[in-house]
Amino acid sequence: MKSRRRVMGLVDVTLFTVSAMLVVDQLTASASIGTDTLGWWLLAIVFFLVPYGLITAELATIYPEQGGIYVWAKRAFGNRWAARTTYWYWVNVGLWMPSVFLLFAGLFCQLFIHGWTDWPAGKWPQVAIALALTWAVVGVGILRLEIGKWVNNVGAILKVAIIFSLGAGGIVFAIRHGSANSIHGGSFLPSFGVTKTYLPVIIYMLMGFELVSSMAGEVKRPERDLPRALLTSGASIAFLYVFATVGILLALPLGKLELVQGLVETFREIFGRDGVGEVVVYALGIGALYTYFTNMTTWTMGANRAAAEAAQDGELPAVLAREHPRHHTPVAAFLITGLISTVTLVGSALFISTQDNLFFAIFAASSVIFLLPYLLMFPAVAVLRRKDPDRERPFRIPGGDRVVIALATLTTIVIAAATLLFVWPEVPDAPAEWSYTGPLLAIVVGALVVGEVILWRMARPRAPRAVRATPEPPPTAPRSATGGQGA
Numbered sequence: 001m002k003s004r005r006r007v008m009g010l011v012d013v014t015l016f017t018v019s020a021m022l023v024v025d026q027l028t029a030s031a032s033i034g035t036d037t038l039g040w041w042l043l044a045i046v047f048f049l050v051p052y053g054l055i056t057a058e059l060a061t062i063y064p065e066q067g068g069i070y071v072w073a074k075r076a077f078g079n080r081w082a083a084r085t086t087y088w089y090w091v092n093v094g095l096w097m098p099s100v101f102l103l104f105a106g107l108f109c110q111l112f113i114h115g116w117t118d119w120p121a122g123k124w125p126q127v128a129i130a131l132a133l134t135w136a137v138v139g140v141g142i143l144r145l146e147i148g149k150w151v152n153n154v155g156a157i158l159k160v161a162i163i164f165s166l167g168a169g170g171i172v173f174a175i176r177h178g179s180a181n182s183i184h185g186g187s188f189l190p191s192f193g194v195t196k197t198y199l200p201v202i203i204y205m206l207m208g209f210e211l212v213s214s215m216a217g218e219v220k221r222p223e224r225d226l227p228r229a230l231l232t233s234g235a236s237i238a239f240l241y242v243f244a245t246v247g248i249l250l251a252l253p254l255g256k257l258e259l260v261q262g263l264v265e266t267f268r269e270i271f272g273r274d275g276v277g278e279v280v281v282y283a284l285g286i287g288a289l290y291t292y293f294t295n296m297t298t299w300t301m302g303a304n305r306a307a308a309e310a311a312q313d314g315e316l317p318a319v320l321a322r323e324h325p326r327h328h329t330p331v332a333a334f335l336i337t338g339l340i341s342t343v344t345l346v347g348s349a350l351f352i353s354t355q356d357n358l359f360f361a362i363f364a365a366s367s368v369i370f371l372l373p374y375l376l377m378f379p380a381v382a383v384l385r386r387k388d389p390d391r392e393r394p395f396r397i398p399g400g401d402r403v404v405i406a407l408a409t410l411t412t413i414v415i416a417a418a419t420l421l422f423v424w425p426e427v428p429d430a431p432a433e434w435s436y437t438g439p440l441l442a443i444v445v446g447a448l449v450v451g452e453v454i455l456w457r458m459a460r461p462r463a464p465r466a467v468r469a470t471p472e473p474p475p476t477a478p479r480s481a482t483g484g485q486g487a
Contacts, residue, residue, distance in 0.1 A: 005145075005146075005218065005328075006217075006218055006219060006220045007145055007146050007149070007218055007220075008145070008149065008212075008215065008218050008219040008220060008225075009220050009225070010221075010225045010228060010229060011153075012149055012153065013212050013219060013225050013226065013229040014228075014229040014232050014233050015152065015153045015156040015157070016149065016152055016153075016156070016211075016212050016298060017208065017209065017211070017212055017229055017230065017233040018156040018159065018160070018233045018236060018237065019152040019153070019155045019156035019159065019294055019295070019298045020208035020211045020212070020295075020298045020299060020302070021205075021206065021207065021208035021209070021233065021237050022156065022159045022160070022163065022237050022240060022241075023159075023205055023295055024159055024162055024163065024263070024288050024291050024292070026201050026204065026205050027163075027166070027241075027244055027245065027248060027263065028248065028263055028266070030201050030202050030205060030241075030245060031245050031248040031249055031252075032254065034181070034249075034254055035181055035182070035249055037202070037245055037249075038242065038245060038246065038249075040199060040202055041202060041241060041242050041245060042242070044202050044203060044206060045206075045238045045242075047410060047414070048203065048206060048410075048411060048414045049206045049234060049237075049238055050234075051407040051410055051411050052206065052207075052209055052378075052411055053209055053230050053231070053234045054397045054407060055377075055378055055381045055397070055404075055407060055408065055411065056209040056210045056213070056230060057226065057227040057230050057231075057395045057397075058381055058393060058395055058396060058397050058404075059072045059210070059213070059377070059380065059381055059384075060210070060213045060216065060222065060226040060227070060230070060395075061222070061223050061226060061227060061393060061394040061395045062384065062388070062391055062392075062393055063075060064213070064216045064219070064222035064223050064226065065216055065217060066214070066215060066216055066217030066218070066305065066309055067086075067214060067216075067217075067305070067306050067309030067310070068210055068211070068212075068213030068214035068215075068216060068302070068305075068306055069085060069086065069089055069210050069213070069214065069306060069373055069377055070082055070085065070086040070089075070214075070306045070307075070309050070310045070315075071309070072377060072380045072384070073085040073086070073373075073376050073377065073380060074313075074315075075380070075384060075387070075388065076376070076379070076380035076383040076384050076387065077376060077380065077383070079313075079315055080315075080455065080459065081376060082310065082315060083310055083315035083316055083455055083458065084451065084455060085372075085373045085376050085377070086306050086307055086309075086310040086315070086316065086373075087307070087310075087316060087451045087454065087455070088369050088370075088372045088373045088451065089303055089306055089307075089370075089373045090303045090304065090306060090307035090320075090333070090337075091340065091369060091447050091450075091451065092303075092366050092367075092369040092370040092447075093296070093299045093300055093303045093304075093337060093366075094336075094337040094338075094339075094340030094341045094344070095340065095341070095344050095362065095365060095366035095369060095443060095447060096296075096299070096362075096363070096366035096367070096370060097134055097137065097296050097300075097337070097341040098130055098134070098341050098344050098345035098348070098362050099359050099360075099362040099363035099366065100292055100295055100296055101129070101130035101131075101133045101134060101292065101296070101345075102126060102127075102130050102345075102355075102358060102359045102362070103292060103359060104129065104130065104133060104289055104292040104293065105125075105126035105127070105129040105130050105133075106126060106355065106359075107263060107264055107285060107288060107289060107292075108129060108289060109122060109125070109126060109129075110264045110285075111264065111282060111285045111286075113125075119353065119354065119355045120353050123349060123353070123355070123358075124349070127345060127346065127349050130345055131342060131345060131346075133293060133296075134296075134338055134341045134342060134345070135338055136293070137293065137296045137297055137300055137338075138300075138334045138335060138337065138338040140297050141297060141300045141301055141304065141329060141334040142324055142327060142329050142331050142334055143327055143329070144326075144327045144328075144329070145215070145218055145301070145329070148297065148301060148329075151293075151294055151297050152294050152297055152298045152301070154290070154294070155290060155291050155293070155294025155295075155297070155298070156294070158287045158288075158290055158291050158294075159291045159294075160236070160240065161287065162284055162287050162288055162291065163240045163241075163243065163244040164240065164243070164244075165270075165284060166243075166244040166247040166248060166266065166267075166270070167240075167243035167244050167246055167247040168247065169247055169251065169270035169271060170246060170247025170248060170249070170250035170251040170266075170270060171246070171247065171250060172270075173250060173251045173269065173270050174250040174251070179249075179250050180249070180250060180251055180252055180253045180269070181249050181250070181253060181254060199418070199421060200367065200417075200418035200419075200421040200422050203371075203414060203415070203418040204367050204370070204371075204418070205241065206237075206241075207370070207371075207374070208299075209230055209233075209234070210377065211298070211299065211302035211303075212226070212229070212302065213226065214302040214303065214305045214306040214309075215301065215302060215305050223394045224394070227394070227395040247266075247270070248266050251266055251269045251270045252265060252266045252269050263285075263288060264281065264285055267280070267281040267284050267285060268281055271284075300334060300337055303337075304320075304330045304333035304334055304337060305330060305333075307320045307330070307333050308320055308321050308323070308330035308333050311333075314458070315458060316454065316458065317454060317458065319332050319336075320332055320333045320336070344362060344443060345362070347439070348361060348362050348439045348443070351438065351439050352439060361439050361440045361443075362439075362443070364422045364423075364440055365439070365440045365441075365443035365444050366443070367422050368419055368422045368423055368444050369444060369447055369448070371415050371418055371419045371422070372419070374411070374412075374415045375412060375415055375416065375419075378407075378408045378411040378412045378415070379408050379412060381397070381404055381407075381408055382401070382404050382405045382408040385401050385404055386401075423444075
């Protein structure tokens with residue numbers, strides 16, 4: 001196993017996990033469910049986030065090795081399923097990145113270039129911004145982890161500050177002006193109307209506990225630090241998501257919530273549109289832009305390392321294992337991720353002309369593939385209890401094997417349901433338009449087919465290379481004692 005520099009301490013691991021899981025860009029999508037989103041948040045935290053954290057903590061400390069989810073799937077289900085899991089985990093990041101940077105571009109234009117906010121006039125300028133950011137992420141990822149980790153640490157701190165500002169600001173706004181939406185005890189009860197569209201977004205926003213384990217070989221004390229970081233970050237994330245959602249619902253009417261531009265409108269409702277309020281809006285907006293960027297630096301760092309480990313073991317193409325000669329980062333995996341994002345973004349933009357639909361089509365397609373690895377990760381904890389019972393478990397889920405099986409079953413069912421809801425959503429404004437569903441299905445099917453072709457090619461027996469015969473040199477006559485040739 002390749003020796004790596006252990007540069008991630010407890011604070012780094014905690015901030016990395018917060019940066020991975022705390023996503024500002026999807027807050028307006030989850031709030032679009034309405035006031036009953038708070039009920040859904042509480043159900044998701046109790047019945048999904050807590051079991052998910054416990055499962056990840058046990059897996060991360062059984063095998064605290066570089067590769068994370070790849071290693072766990074390999075130990076539980078064998079090489080082929082581990083390769084498939086890791087491919088899904090890796091490729092979804094390249095597919096997801098365009099949707100995040102479309103949000104970045106929309107927010108950037110809303111703040112600084114108003115002429116590009118309206119579509120279709122602003123579509124290609126925003127696509128160009130998203131492409132530039134994609135390759136900036138590739139550049140950061142290739143840097144040494146000692147440098148790259150600080151990009152994510154700052155992003156995590158900004159995310160906490162922005163989300164706390166949304167929650168506190170929304171409460172102050174409601175006290176001064178009244179709530180923008182009717183909120184009462186009964187409104188918290190979950191319903192299943194528009195929720196079918198946005199409920200999987202809540203599950204998506206809670207994903208990422210396992211990501212830092214992909215670089216466990218670069219964590220100073222993984223057996224001790226990983227469980228502690230997961231506990232701290234999980235509790236913080238649960239509180240901040242609910243707090244921010246309350247703030248948005250108190251400040252902005254549901255009719256004004258937009259997927260791409262809703263965050264700035266919420267800032268403006270809370271803090272004002274001129275004077276000091278405008279300064280605060282711009283400061284928070286710039287901070288939000290930075291957090292969008294660090295969403296992708298975090299996920300690309302983890303997913304590309306998992307892919308590189310699988311490639312080193314011969315389960316994925318060897319090119320993914322190529323590292324930078326000085327920084328020792330998976331440079332080829334990062335470059336290919338950038339190419340996937342570029343093709344996905346430009347290809348989708350050619351067919352989709354509505355801003356929210358372009359964002360949500362790419363986001364939903366990537367999310368379908370994003371959730372697939374968890375259909376193996378969660379059962380893996382129960383399978384490994386049976387296959388490797390004597391392995392030391394520095395953190396062990398309390399309650400015995402039956403509790404483990406129950407938690408693995410519950411989380412797997414939640415992931416399966418969220419995947420189906422992403423495939424058949426009630427699409428905003430255009431629920432049955434093939435201009436939306438066509439690119440979505442094309443992205444999903446195309447990515448899965450390419451993955452199966454890669455796995456098939458990697459599994460084929462390879463004929464040994466023919467060794468070119470080298471002609472033997474002609475025999476030489478023995479030399480005489482004087483150095484001349486003998487007779």
